[in-house]
Amino acid sequence: MIKQLFMFVILFFLSINLQATNLKPFTANTPTPPLKLTDLQGKTHDLNDYKGKVVLVQFWATYCGPCRKEMPSMNKMIKKMGDTPFKILAVDMGETKAEVMQFVNEVKPEFSILMDESGKSIADWRVFAAPSNFIIGPAGKIRYTQFGGVEWDSDEIVNTLKALATH
C-alpha cells in the first residue's frame, strides 16, 4: 500500500514536470500542412527538406510583445540543443520585409526568418494568434503545439525536443 502511494506521488510530480513545458501534444489526425517560403536572404525553405530533424515552426510578428520577448531564448535554445538535428523556421505573419529587417537588426535572431506576406501559410496552418508554435517530429508530423510566449531554452523544453529527436 505504501509502495503504491509512493509510486503515485512520484507519477504526480513527474506529470507536473511534463506540464511545465507548456507544450501540448498534438492529437488531431490531420496531415502536416505544406510550408514553402523564402527567408530574408531570398533562400527558399521547404519543410519537407527538414525530414529527420525536429523543427520548431513559429508564427510571429514584430508587433507581438511576447514574440519579441522570447526570441533571445530561442537563440539560446539552439546552443542548448547542441548536436541534436534541429531547425527553427520562424514565419512572419504578413508584414513587409522592411518592417521585419528593422526588427531583426534589433533582436538579432540566429535562425531562419521566413516571409509570408500573402498570409497563405497562416491560413493553411490555422493560426489565429501570435506566437503560435508547432513542434514537428523527425517523420514530419506535428507532435506538439504551444501558444504564447515561453522560455524556449528551459531544460524541460530542450529535453522534450531532444527526446523527440531520438524517437
Place this chain on the structure above:
Amino acid sequence: MNLKIIITICVLFIFIGSTNAKEIRAIETSDAEIDVRIFPAKGNILLLGFPCDEGRSIAEEKTALSLAEDGIEVWMPDMLSGFMLPKVRSSLADIPTDSLNSLIKEATKTGKKVYLIASGPDTELVLRGASQWEKNQKNKALAGAVLMFPRLFKEAPIPGKIPEYKEAVGKTRLPIFLLEGERTPNRWGIKSLSQALQKSGSRVKSKIIPNVRGYFFKRQDANRSEDVVTSQMAGLIKVSLFYLEESQSND
C-alpha cells in the same frame, strides 16, 4: 479688424460646441438603474454602445460628439457602474442580458433605426443582447451591429485548430460589420469568426484598418497612424453604417 473677426468666430465655435453637450439619462432596467450618456442628433439613426464605462472612454466620447454633429444619435450606457462591477474583463459576464434588452427597448422607442456597437471583448454583449432581442421582439428588428476589434475566443486558440468562440457567437441574425486592425494577429481570424457569426443567418462584412494595432484608440503608446485613425473614428463608424445600410437595401 481681422483679429476681431477671428475672436468672434472662435466664440461662435465654442458656443456651437456647447450645444452638443451630452445629456445623462437614468434608465430603469429590471435589475438596475443605468446612467446613459446621450449625444442627441436629429437624424434617423441611433447608435447604442456597450458597456461604456463612465470616465474611461475618452476617445469614444469624442467620437460620439463627432457622430452627433453629423446627425447620428449616440447612447452610451454605463453598464459597469450600474451594476457596481469592477472595470475588468471578467465583469462582462455579470451584466444581465435582460438589462441590455431594456436599454435596446428604450432606444427603439425613439423610432430611429437602432444599431449596436462595441469593441474588444465587449462585443459579446452586443451579440448576447441582439440574440435575446430577436427572441422576444420578433417584429422590431434592430438595424445592425458594428463589432470593432472583436475578441470573442472562448479560450486561447490552440495552434492548428479552428478556435472555439463564446456562446453568444452565431446566435443572432443581425447584419454585422467587423472592423479589425492590420497589425494584430486577430486579423487572420476574421474569416473564421465571420463564418461562426453567420451560423444563424447574419450577413457579415469586414474591413481591415491598415497600420493599426488592436485597441489602438486606448493605447498610451499610439503611433502616428493610430492617432490619425483614432481622430477619424467617427468616419470609420459612418462607413460601417453605410455598408450595413447598403446590405439591407440589397435584400
